[in-house]
Amino acid sequence: MQAFCFGALAVTLEDLYFVDPDPEPGQEDPERGVRVELRLVEPSPWRGSIYAAQRTVVDTGLWRADFFESIAGGPGSRDRMHHHPSMTENEPGARVFDEALTADPFGWLATRLADLPAPCLSPASKADAAELLAGIPHIVDAARTMLSRVHAGELALSPTRPIRL
Template identity: 40%
Template sequence: MLHAFVYNEIVILVRHWFEVSIKDGHLEHGARIELRLRSPQPHRGTESAAQKIVADQPLWRADLFDRIDGVHGGFEAAHFHPRFHDAEPCERHWADEVKAAPWDWLHDQLSDIAGVAAAAGVRLRDPAADSEQVRADAPAIVAVARSRAAIQCGTKEQCYAWTQDAAGSVHLMLDRLARPELLDRDRVSPWLASRNAAHRAP
């Protein structure tokens, strides 16, 4: 389930995410907010025709996560990725303010979206336009992100329902575990079931 805020040059995606650590099998979930660059598309059809919206290139990501084995609502795994290399995020960046006041921090980032893009290596063609619009929408974007926070997701079934479209990514994590014996198999059972069904499909 994705929420998209689409502007002139950028798109902001908000969703719930579920993460399995490949290293030790610990589990994280919470709100993921991603900034993407919108690719201009040639006009198609008549003046009334629906147009393509393409937002393929990621620039920045915030993962405001809880550890499932940690404090509920504690944001112990909250971090961000200030840039991408093609489709791959850079290493996690940790900052005290991201854990201590994640929603205030997110609002601050959205209030300078041109600066966030520049730090990711992209200068917007008209930075003032998108900056002004995103700044005005920042409270609404933060509200949607809060609605997809870990504290709003109380069961494994709800977590799976909110992330079912990205189940393939979780399957890859499960397939690459360094210590599979450490995995909480009950907590990930919906993803294990969907992975097994995918493997059985002809």
């Protein structure tokens, strides 16, 4: 997992091998790829001296894009790429498939991050949002690199297991 933090906002990138326990028709086989999420950096109380390392908590999910491909389709198939325009209490809404995302995943990502809906940005200051905008090329480059490592068989090699409480 990688995280880019901009004040109250963070963008995380994670490689995943995903097996849906209740798949939609036509999406029964496993998929793998890179998940990109816009999340909130939660404030934490100061701890220790002025020199102490401080806790950084990247928590609440606001928006998600999944650069997934089916195992059957193979690397480069782009057959499961989708996004979730909104999330409620960390749960994503329905998958939204977008031809523009499939056609140019990283151009789509740059455009989408540059034009996030106001509710996604409302917890952050204008300065945080401006820093995120300035960081888009780095985020897109990291997502591209991570997906190429998935394609090369270096990442997302085994099923992601949910943590059981």
